Amino acid sequence: MRLLPVLSAAAALLALAPPGFGQAGKAELFGAIQDPAGLAVANARVAGEEQATGARIEVTSDARGDYHLLGLAAGRYVLTVEKPGFRPHRQTGITLRIGDQTQLNIRLELGQASQSVAVNAETSLLETANGSxxxxxxxxxxxxxxxxxxxxxxxxxxxxxxxxxxxxxxxxxxxxxxxxxxxxxxxxxxxxxxxxxxxxxxxxxxxxxxxxxxxxxxxxxxxxxxxxxxxxxxKSGTNQFHGTLFEFFRNEALNARNYFAQPGPKPEFRRNQYGLTLGGPIRANKTFFFAAWQGTRLRTGITRQSVVPTVAQRRGVFRAAIYDPATSP
CATH class of the missing domain: 2.170.130.10 (TonB-dependent receptor, plug domain)
Structure with a gap:
């Protein structure tokens, strides 16, 4: 039974592998944790939680008080900061867009853990971390x-x-x-x-x-x-079921007549685009689904222009001499 040792080794490698984040399109939230005097607060626990899915990422501030949350999906976040000797800090209203690199500095207040500071403020859309x-x-x-x-x-x-x-x-x-x-x-x-x-x-x-x-x-x-x-x-699934049902259409009855179209009914032009989307939880705060489908039907009448022989020409009557371009000088 050589399969069991191989599976055990593969499981061990997966367990020891560090987590990685696909950075293309992911957002970042970073900044400095400071005390009331503006000095760095090291080893503070910083957590960012996405409100729609409950996805949570935690880091610890370094010796300079800096923190950096990487690989964040676009959405609205709640940031919490905890450190013994300081009041817990909770800030809502943080919106991260695709590819954002947002700096947010936090200044803690002295106090007990039973006393908390709640802040509801939008983050600035001005990015100072890069010159793109x-x-x-x-x-x-x-x-x-x-x-x-x-x-x-x-x-x-x-x-x-x-x-x-x-x-x-x-x-x-x-x-x-x-x-x-x-x-x-x-x-x-x-x-x-x-x-x-x-x-x-x-x-x-x-x-x-x-x-x-x-x-x-x-x-x-x-x-x-x-x-x-x-x-x-x-879009992705969230802790709430959500979806849309749509149809968009065009019809010749709503269009202006083609200038070159023949008298009579307008040329047919009918386009229907319809579909639906549906997303929701499979397991709350853990697993979600999202599906989308769209169909298109198109029927069009085309107006074309071309030169055809006149009635006299079809009878062989021409007002000017006819030359064969392949043999004429």
């Missing part, structure tokens, strides 16, 4: 702004230095770069096909939480491309 130029588009903007075809890519053009090339091409030019030089990350995973610049798929709008566009001077972890980086984070 980026743009965020929130879930509300994604869902409310009009989109032809229910594709989020046109929203990228809301950022400065970004243009859609047109001519049937969907992918944007960022800071003058070619469309195929951009990187696309969905939940930290590249979705580019082997052919440069070809995006494998586009997420369902109702399944997107937010997205971020790195325009210039971004971190080396996004340095695979020499254009911009489009990072999308999808």
């Amino acid at each position: 130029v980026d743009s965020h588009v929130s879930q509300t903007e994604i869902e409310k702004l009009p989109l032809d075809g229910r594709n989020f890519i046109p929203l990228v053009a809301l950022s400065p230095g970004v243009a859609l090339p047109g001519g049937g091409s969907l992918l944007p030019r960022i800071n003058g770069s070619r469309p195929r030089t951009n990187e696309y990350l969905y939940d930290g995973i590249s979705v580019l096909q082997p052919e440069p610049g070809q995006v494998a798929f586009y997420p369902i709008i109702d399944a997107m939480e937010e997205f971020r566009l790195n325009i210039n001077a971004y971190s080396p972890e996004y340095g695979r491309s020499n254009g911009g980086t489009v990072m999308v984070i999808g």
